[in-house]
Amino acid sequence: MAYKKLKRGLIGALVIGASSAAFAADKPKTMTGASAEMLAVTCAGCHGTNGASAGPATPSIGGISAIYFEEVMVGFKDGSVKNTIMGRIAKGYSDDEIKAMGEYFSKKPFVAAKQDFDAGLAKKGAKLHDKYCEKCHAEGGTSAEDDSGILMGQLIPYLHYTLGDYKAGDREMTKKMKKKVNQMIKKEGDAGFEALFNYYAQGKK
Numbered sequence: 770m771a772y773k774k775l776k777r778g779l780i781g782a783l784v785i786g787a788s789s790a791a792f793a794a795d796k797p798k799t800m801t802g803a804s805a806e807m808l809a810v811t812c813a814g815c816h817g818t819n820g821a822s823a824g825p826a827t828p829s830i831g832g833i834s835a836i837y838f839e840e841v842m843v844g845f846k847d848g849s850v851k852n853t854i855m856g857r858i859a860k861g862y863s864d865d866e867i868k869a870m871g872e873y874f875s876k877k878p879f880v881a882a883k884q885d886f887d888a889g890l891a892k893k894g895a896k897l898h899d900k901y902c903e904k905c906h907a908e909g910g911t912s913a914e915d916d917s918g919i920l921m922g923q924l925i926p927y928l929h930y931t932l933g934d935y936k937a938g939d940r941e942m943t944k945k946m947k948k949k950v951n952q953m954i955k956k957e958g959d960a961g962f963e964a965l966f967n968y969y970a971q972g973k974k
């Protein structure tokens with residue numbers, strides 16, 4: 770499959786913009802005085818304006834839960850969440866700044882990526898989602914309420930990479946998610962993920 774050949778690392782070649790030391794004139798939200806909005810300018814090159822993804826291996830971050838945002842950023846920082854580029858980026862921000870950015874992005878709308886998908890597989894994926902994933906990724910994976918990351922509308926290559934990291938143990942699943950994922954693999958094999966990802970690719974429930 771072509772998208773599997775996409776090199777995640779390539780994205781790292783993009784220049785990382787202005788440093789977090791930039792000062793905002795109004796509404797300072799962090800100890801350094803930089804507003805979350807200013808800090809977030811750096812992210813747009815890859816995550817798109819307002820966090821609506823601009824590239825295949827990059828997740829959309831607008832509209833995700835502030836708690837999930839903080840957890841995953843701290844995980845990038847300490848290396849417990851595998852990444853290609855975010856570790857270096859996250860290290861440039863204080864906890865305070867991460868918190869402010871999390872709140873900022875959580876208030877942006879989540880924009881589902883437009884991509885091709887197989888309708889037959891998506892239909893099967895919807896059933897698998899209800900059975901194995903809906904409990905924690907509510908409303909067809911569209912909800913940020915469970916602090917578990919938004920799945921619906923993420924790009925298929927990103928979902929593949931993330932899942933690969935989980936399966937390889939490079940990113941830890943919660944015990945309960947692991948149980949469900951293993952149950953699904955046992956019944957459906959890896960084809961189950963193909964179906965699930967085509968479902969998420971349709972962008973709305």
Ligand code: HEC
Binds near residue numbers: 777808813851855
């Ligand atoms: C050079 C490209 C690039 C830039 C700039 C960038 N990111 Fe990322 N981001 C990525 C990629 C790629 C991933 C997937 C993890 C990885 O491979 O590092 C990611 C993942 C994330 C995630 C996890 C999303 C999820 O659903 O799990 C968050 C949160 C995030 N980035 C926040 C930010 C913030 C905040 C900034 C700006 C301060 C930023 N990123 C700047 C490329 C980038």
Ligand code: HEC
Binds near residue numbers: 828904917
């Ligand atoms: C018992 C709760 C639970 C179940 C069931 C569950 N998950 Fe999760 N999932 C989570 C939590 C919590 C996170 C975020 C934190 C983490 O990495 O563990 C997450 C994160 C994810 C992510 C990463 C999101 C991102 O933006 O990087 C993917 C992909 C994912 N889950 C897929 C699935 C799939 C597919 C299923 C069903 C086969 C599933 N999950 C079932 C709790 C669950």
